[in-house]
Amino acid sequence: MPKQVIHPLTGHVYRLTEDGLVEVTDPKTGAQGVFDFQARWQSGELRHADLQMAGWVGRLAQRRGARQPGE
Numbered sequence: 001m002p003k004q005v006i007h008p009l010t011g012h013v014y015r016l017t018e019d020g021l022v023e024v025t026d027p028k029t030g031a032q033g034v035f036d037f038q039a040r041w042q043s044g045e046l047r048h049a050d051l052q053m054a055g056w057v058g059r060l061a062q063r064r065g066a067r068q069p070g071e
Contacts, residue, residue: 007053014049014057022058024049 004015013025017034024046025032033046037058041047 003057005053005057007050010050012046012050012053014053016057020058022049022054024054 004013006013011027013027015023015025017023020037021042022035022037022039023032024035024044026046031045033044033049034042035049035054035058036042037055039049039051039054041049
């Protein structure tokens, strides 16, 4: 199951994608946006993401990438 977190104030869902980006979904409108771990917009209708939430979810991909077994 992919890592996801619900923002406590906005209700937006922050989910880690397979390519290490953060997908943000507004459950009220269905709007989505894709951001990097520094909340920089990549694509989608949503243009703003919470920096702390995007970082918390997105940095997991960097940590996993740094610890590849057998390297």
